[in-house]
Amino acid sequence: MTTTASEDARDTGAPQTAHPPQDSRVQQVSERLILVEAGGRRLLTDAVCPHRKGWMRYGHLDAERMLLRCPLHHSAFDLLGGGRRVAGPACDVLRIVAELPAGAPVPPEDELRRLEGRLDALD
Numbered sequence: 001m002t003t004t005a006s007e008d009a010r011d012t013g014a015p016q017t018a019h020p021p022q023d024s025r026v027q028q029v030s031e032r033l034i035l036v037e038a039g040g041r042r043l044l045t046d047a048v049c050p051h052r053k054g055w056m057r058y059g060h061l062d063a064e065r066m067l068l069r070c071p072l073h074h075s076a077f078d079l080l081g082g083g084r085r086v087a088g089p090a091c092d093v094l095r096i097v098a099e100l101p102a103g104a105p106v107p108p109e110d111e112l113r114r115l116e117g118r119l120d121a122l123d
């Protein structure tokens with residue numbers, strides 16, 4: 001008997017989505033920056049929410065829409081729209097300091113510190 005991918009997912013109890021996100025994740029890479037990887041994009045952003053400093057590494061990433069939602073009060077930020085807020089109480093953008101090329105390693109510590117300096121320049 002042949003089964004489809006969605007039937008296989010149901011059989012294993014795995015979550016079912018129409019287009020499962022591939023290689024999507026959020027990771028803290030320095031004290032002030034997170035790396036958001038989704039849809040082939042790799043963005044270095046502020047590690048904290050502009051509203052009340054929620055830790056964005058614990059946020060929900062909608063990889064298909066490239067939205068990152070704060071875990072505290074659920075502001076959502078459009079990562080392809082310059083980090084602009086699309087929902088929730090935040091007033092400011094989620095600051096994006098750089099986009100890394102596909103396959104490039106996470107920058108070394110001294111480069112990450114230099115990129116953290118861009119956060120202050122974006123205020």
Ligand code: FES
Pocket residue numbers: 049050051052053054070071072073074075088089090
């Ligand atoms: S701290 Fe992020 S929405 Fe309030």
